[in-house]
Amino acid sequence: MVIDVSELFSNKNTRKKIHLDLEKDKFFYENEFVQFSKPVKLDLILKPNGDEIDLSGEIETELLLACSRCLETFSYSVNIELNERLSKTLKSEDEDIIFINNDRLDLDEIVENNIISMLPIKRLCSKGCKGLCHHCGINLNHSTCKCAIDDVDPRLAKLKELFLTD
Numbered sequence: 001m002v003i004d005v006s007e008l009f010s011n012k013n014t015r016k017k018i019h020l021d022l023e024k025d026k027f028f029y030e031n032e033f034v035q036f037s038k039p040v041k042l043d044l045i046l047k048p049n050g051d052e053i054d055l056s057g058e059i060e061t062e063l064l065l066a067c068s069r070c071l072e073t074f075s076y077s078v079n080i081e082l083n084e085r086l087s088k089t090l091k092s093e094d095e096d097i098i099f100i101n102n103d104r105l106d107l108d109e110i111v112e113n114n115i116i117s118m119l120p121i122k123r124l125c126s127k128g129c130k131g132l133c134h135h136c137g138i139n140l141n142h143s144t145c146k147c148a149i150d151d152v153d154p155r156l157a158k159l160k161e162l163f164l165t166d
Contacts, residue, residue, distance in 0.1 A: 006103035008048050009088065018044040018057075020107070027112050034119070037075060038062040040111055044082065052097065053086040059111055065123045069131030070139050076123070080114050 001022060007014055022040040026033045044057035059080040064073050085097045086105065098110070130140035135147040 001107045002104045003107060004103055005046060005053060005086070005100060005105050008046055008053050009103065012048045014048065016046040018042060018046070018107075022107070022111065024061075024108070024111070029112075029116055029119075032066070034115065035064040036061055037064045042107065042111070046086075046105075049085075051087060051089065053100075055082060055084040055086055055098075055110075057082045059114055061115075063115070065119075067125040067129055068123050069129045070125060070141055071132065072125050072139070072141075074125040078115060078118065080118055082110075082114060084110065 001020070003018065005016070008016060020040075020042040022042060024036045024040050026035040028034075038061050040059060040061040042057065042059060044055060047054050059078065059082060061078045063076045063078060065076045066073055086100050087097045088100050088103070090097075090099045098105075125141075132138065133140055133145045133147055136145050138145045
């Protein structure tokens with residue numbers, strides 16, 4: 001969703017409050033789809049600050065992510081506090097300022113970038129997730145398998161013998 005912010009640049013005494021429920025399906029990030037299970041709730045305040053606009057507010061939604069260990073899909077709640085600076089001019093020293101082109105602010109881009117920045121690197125359905133068996137691929141959270149666990153890298157076999165003799 002794109003909103004017009006031209007009045008904020010022209011009238012410095014104006015504030016703009018935005019309360020929206022964005023219906024988003026999914027977006028693509030690093031070879032996977034990040035899927036939304038609930039609408040994205042946006043509560044934003046835009047106010048002029050010199051040649052810039054200060055954007056503050058909150059993003060709230062729920063995502064469906066794949067567990068890094070067992071590959072099961074699980075719900076992940078998102079609640080992000082926003083504090084961004086927006087500008088029509090792009091300066092090399094202002095890396096943390098969002099550039100606005102033609103007085104239009106793309107809320108989808110802001111939502112996606114903030115969600116990407118807070119996604120966990122290792123996405124786990126639970127702290128105690130056992131993952132998949134390395135041999136047969138069964139989900140160890142739901143059942144057990146009878147695969148041998150004693151597989152040792154041949155380069156480390158001598159170390160294993162040392163620990164068994166003590």
